[in-house]
Amino acid sequence: MAMDDVQVKDGVDAETVEAVKALSGAYKYGWNTEIEMEYAPKGLSEDIVRLISSKNDEPEWMLDWRLAAYRRWLELIEPDWAMVDYPKIDFQDQYYYARPKSMEEKPKSLDDVDPKLLETYKKLGIPLKEQALLAGVEAPEGERRVAVDAVFDSVSVGTTFQAELMKAGVIFCSISEAIREHPELVRKYLGTVVPVSDNYYATLNCAVFSDGSFVYIPPGVRCPMELSTYFRINAENTGQFERTLIIADKESYVSYLEGCTAPQRDIAQLHAAVVELIALDDAEIKYSTVQNWYPGDENGKGGIYNFVTKRADCRGDRSKVMWTQVETGSAVTWKYPSCVLRGNDSQGEFYSIAIANNMQQADTGTKMVHLGKNTKSRIVSKGISAGKAQNTYRGLVSMHPKAKNSRNFTQCDSLLIGDKCGAHTVPYIEVKNNSSRVEHEATTSKVDDDQLFYCRSRGMGEEDAVALVVNGFCKEVLQALPMEFAMEAQALVAISLEGSVG
Amino acid sequence: MVASSPKLISDRALHDAELISNSGAWAKNARQSASARAQEQGLPQRRDEYWKYTRPDLFVQKNVALIPQARPEISIFADQMKTEIEFKNAKLAADDLPEIDNCKIESLSNACALDLHWVQDIYGKLELAGQNPVKRSLAALNTAMATEGLLVHAKGQVSSPIRIHSVSIGSIDAVIHHVVKVEAGASVTLIETGQYGARSNVVIEVEVADTGSFHHIRIQDGQESHMLTHIFASIGADAKFKSFTLTADCKMTRNECILELVGDNSSVTVAGACLGDSNFHHDDTVFITHDAVNCESRQVFKKVLRNGAVGVFQGKILVKAGAQKTDGYQISQSLLLDEDSQFLAKPELEIYADDVACSHGSTSGAIDEEALFYLRSRGVPEPKAVDLLTLSFIAQAIGEIEDPDLAQAILSYLTDILEAR
Numbered sequence: 001m002a003m004d005d006v007q008v009k010d011g012v013d014a015e016t017v018e019a020v021k022a023l024s025g026a027y028k029y030g031w032n033t034e035i036e037m038e039y040a041p042k043g044l045s046e047d048i049v050r051l052i053s054s055k056n057d058e059p060e061w062m063l064d065w066r067l068a069a070y071r072r073w074l075e076l077i078e079p080d081w082a083m084v085d086y087p088k089i090d091f092q093d094q095y096y097y098a099r100p101k102s103m104e105e106k107p108k109s110l111d112d113v114d115p116k117l118l119e120t121y122k123k124l125g126i127p128l129k130e131q132a133l134l135a136g137v138e139a140p141e142g143e144r145r146v147a148v149d150a151v152f153d154s155v156s157v158g159t160t161f162q163a164e165l166m167k168a169g170v171i172f173c174s175i176s177e178a179i180r181e182h183p184e185l186v187r188k189y190l191g192t193v194v195p196v197s198d199n200y201y202a203t204l205n206c207a208v209f210s211d212g213s214f215v216y217i218p219p220g221v222r223c224p225m226e227l228s229t230y231f232r233i234n235a236e237n238t239g240q241f242e243r244t245l246i247i248a249d250k251e252s253y254v255s256y257l258e259g260c261t262a263p264q265r266d267i268a269q270l271h272a273a274v275v276e277l278i279a280l281d282d283a284e285i286k287y288s289t290v291q292n293w294y295p296g297d298e299n300g301k302g303g304i305y306n307f308v309t310k311r312a313d314c315r316g317d318r319s320k321v322m323w324t325q326v327e328t329g330s331a332v333t334w335k336y337p338s339c340v341l342r343g344n345d346s347q348g349e350f351y352s353i354a355i356a357n358n359m360q361q362a363d364t365g366t367k368m369v370h371l372g373k374n375t376k377s378r379i380v381s382k383g384i385s386a387g388k389a390q391n392t393y394r395g396l397v398s399m400h401p402k403a404k405n406s407r408n409f410t411q412c413d414s415l416l417i418g419d420k421c422g423a424h425t426v427p428y429i430e431v432k433n434n435s436s437r438v439e440h441e442a443t444t445s446k447v448d449d450d451q452l453f454y455c456r457s458r459g460m461g462e463e464d465a466v467a468l469v470v471n472g473f474c475k476e477v478l479q480a481l482p483m484e485f486a487m488e489a490q491a492l493v494a495i496s497l498e499g500s501v502g
Numbered sequence: 503m504v505a506s507s508p509k510l511i512s513d514r515a516l517h518d519a520e521l522i523s524n525s526g527a528w529a530k531n532a533r534q535s536a537s538a539r540a541q542e543q544g545l546p547q548r549r550d551e552y553w554k555y556t557r558p559d560l561f562v563q564k565n566v567a568l569i570p571q572a573r574p575e576i577s578i579f580a581d582q583m584k585t586e587i588e589f590k591n592a593k594l595a596a597d598d599l600p601e602i603d604n605c606k607i608e609s610l611s612n613a614c615a616l617d618l619h620w621v622q623d624i625y626g627k628l629e630l631a632g633q634n635p636v637k638r639s640l641a642a643l644n645t646a647m648a649t650e651g652l653l654v655h656a657k658g659q660v661s662s663p664i665r666i667h668s669v670s671i672g673s674i675d676a677v678i679h680h681v682v683k684v685e686a687g688a689s690v691t692l693i694e695t696g697q698y699g700a701r702s703n704v705v706i707e708v709e710v711a712d713t714g715s716f717h718h719i720r721i722q723d724g725q726e727s728h729m730l731t732h733i734f735a736s737i738g739a740d741a742k743f744k745s746f747t748l749t750a751d752c753k754m755t756r757n758e759c760i761l762e763l764v765g766d767n768s769s770v771t772v773a774g775a776c777l778g779d780s781n782f783h784h785d786d787t788v789f790i791t792h793d794a795v796n797c798e799s800r801q802v803f804k805k806v807l808r809n810g811a812v813g814v815f816q817g818k819i820l821v822k823a824g825a826q827k828t829d830g831y832q833i834s835q836s837l838l839l840d841e842d843s844q845f846l847a848k849p850e851l852e853i854y855a856d857d858v859a860c861s862h863g864s865t866s867g868a869i870d871e872e873a874l875f876y877l878r879s880r881g882v883p884e885p886k887a888v889d890l891l892t893l894s895f896i897a898q899a900i901g902e903i904e905d906p907d908l909a910q911a912i913l914s915y916l917t918d919i920l921e922a923r
Contacts, residue, residue, distance in 0.1 A: 082552065399866075401841070416856035419823065431848040431866040432837030440849070440864040446856040 300359030303331025739765025778811030
């Protein structure tokens with residue numbers, strides 16, 4: 001529906017009109033920016049790995065690490081256990097490196113960045129060019145600020161608020177920069193949570209990752225603002241392989257947000273990221289994702305294959321990691337943000353909403369591996385299937401013999417909208433000591449007719465009513481999101497289900 | 503997958519020419535196709551997802567010396583039984599089988615010699631249907647090799663339960679295959695007690711016609727035994743299927759139950775209780791397929807484990823597209839009495855219909871200290887209090903047994919076991 005044609009009635013304020021406009025178009029990030037790109041040759045080989053490494057001015061040890069990963073990858077077999085079905089990926093028919101031409105010389109400041117690029121992020125609603133970025137200008141008192149690292153295809157195009165964060169001792173930069181500037185930290189932690197040989201896509205990522213974000217919070221520091229990365233796949237036939245490494249040193253705290261979009265294209269694109277979180281004694285990391293990659297059209301054409309390895313290591317005692325994810329995009333999702341609860345009294349939490357509509361397939365969940373004493377974990381997963389989509393929750397809760405007095409609570413609920421879709425639950429529960437308590441419950445149901453009727457009888461349209469009921473179903477997870485994201489996520493839930501009723 | 507050596511389970515060769523040539527036409531066909539199926543599937547491997555928590559090699563290794571110790575004869579079900587059939591060392595003890603009203607009982611070996619028999623429509627057929635999506639090659643092997651078993655054809659209400667009691671001495675490998683056919687409106691209860699062999703591979707195929715009803719109760723208590731069982735059942739409309747298994751102190755058991763609801767408005771229950779001590783590994787694997795409207799399925803499993811015992815539960819509810827109004831329920835709980843025991847569970851749902859209510863729950867934990875304290879403060883000695891709490895924990899699974907007399911018999915048998923240990 002073209003919103004411009006709609007007559008706005010008196011008394012409706014501009015904000016409402018804007019909000020409704022924003023909600024119309026099925027996938028509002030589907031446009032594509034015409035930017036001159038520089039590509040590495042198609043295909044994957046040792047030379048490509050060397051090329052990526054040299055483009056990033058990497059030291060020798062990093063190249064060796066990548067090459068070892070590449071050689072390992074050649075010996076691995078692509079996994080097929082997930083309940084997803086997609087044509088075989090031709091790894092030689094992809095670009096592994098694409099960057100905007102204007103980035104050949106690394107820009108000194110955001111002012112040197114191609115205006116078209118900045119325009120892209122502006123369109124996405126990412127305030128890359130924060131006014132406070134200008135030296136000395138402070139943001140108004142009380143306003144929440146977010147530092148952003150924006151990754152465009154293979155490279156990071158800009159990181160905001162770096163100087164201000166530096167004052168607090170926080171390092172927030174692209175990973176390529178971190179490899180050059182802070183090699184001691186990168187060498188100490190990279191690959192210690194997700195080892196090089198972890199799985200097929202993680203190994204591939206180790207070999208060809210081009211950029212991503214790096215965060216280090218020093219001991220005792222509470223990061224003064226939310227950190228955020230924004231990923232955009234723009235170029236065609238390009239895989240995005242970003243790598244994120246977050247280290248929260250003793251008694252520190254950080255909240256990190258991640259958003260992703262891609263243009264609407266007929267050909268499926270691969271996204272294989274690795275995210276590693278490390279929480280030392282008493283540290284806390286909050287990691288939130290709104291994943292809204294292009295999901296493909298209603299016939300399943302195009303879209304992103306989202307094969308991501310995310311894992312947190314609660315290495316220190318009393319450390320805490322919280323994963324929150326809203327998964328609405330991608331044609332195929334294969335993602336299990338996990339926590340290794342190694343430190344005594346450490347905590348892991350996982351809150352997830354996964355919405356699959358049309359021909360989308362999602363196989364997602366978490367692993368909570370309890371190794372330390374008195375560790376706690378909580379899993380709340382809400383899966384929603386509509387159209388012809390398949391949505392699977394797959395998770396593991398493992399209590400090792402030494403994880404005495406540990407506790408887990410798992411709740412995974414599935415909601416079905418329509419009789420052509422599927423909702424599946426595949427939990428693994430392994431309890432190897434008796435002082436720990438594990439509770440797991442799962443339900444599957446359809447949207448409650450009574451609730452729908454109640455909404456309809458009060459004059460709501462059917463789609464609005466479904467969106468409202470679904471938002472209620474997801475409430476526990478939405479509440480776990482930082483405020484800015486919660487609003488966006490609610491709107492996303494409504495958009496993702498458009499056309500799924502009637 | 504490359505098929506491994508066909509020489510397994512027993513020393514009898516799979517392609518035993520004698521076995522096939524002595525069979526009647528239907529049996530020859532069934533055995534040959536099952537044999538080909540097993541060859542193609544190969545043996546289960548430890549890395550198979552389907553065998554994630556239980557070692558399949560323990561069921562197929564050769565020359566495992568297991569000498570079962572006979573349990574003192576227990577009087578369980580003594581009052582209820584009128585029809586008893588005995589198996590001795592993995593063979594039917596007597597040729598003449600009891601004749602009862604509304605039901606015909608025959609031996610598999612006799613039926614195999616005939617060229618035509620009603621069992622040809624079921625034997626190996628339900629097992630074949632149950633090979634999807636997971637390969638169960640050990641069940642296919644059973645179909646190919648089994649010569650012993652009962653064929654029970656219930657044509658009306660069978661008033662008293664049929665009990666199969668088996669006794670074995672020494673390292674006996676048993677391959678047993680029972681077939682039960684329940685006609686429309688008929689109902690029958692089958693009880694299995696004792697142990698067929700030191701190592702047993704048992705398949706039961708059950709066809710329940712519309713409005714039929716089948717009840718199954720099984721006691722597994724052979725101390726030094728390895729037991730692998732499969733139940734394959736197909737359930738018609740307005741019908742009922744209930745199976746309960748009590749497992750106490752077997753060394754290694756895996757009970758697979760593969761049910762398919764093909765008619766509307768039916769209900770099935772698979773329940774199990776196990777008491778595991780030290781060198782004990784027990785695996786319940788259940789796969790229930792809903793392919794009809796308005797059916798109910800229940801899976802209720804309770805495991806009490808101590809001294810390093812391991813309990814496994816793999817349960818799945820598959821609701822096919824169109825199987826609306828399905829009510830699926832699944833609960834698996836374990837009570838770990840000490841630090842060394844383990845509970846491993848994989849409760850799955852796979853759902854392709856929207857108007858359904860499916861749920862599963864799984865819990866694991868130690869005995870409730872507060873409840874224990876309550877009992878002790880009222881003068882109950884600790885071991886007795888633990889037994890009481892154990893019994894109350896298991897009670898839900900026993901509550902799934904329809905016949906109150908049988909449920910009571912099992913409860914008192916359990917009390918005896920707990921007191922004895």
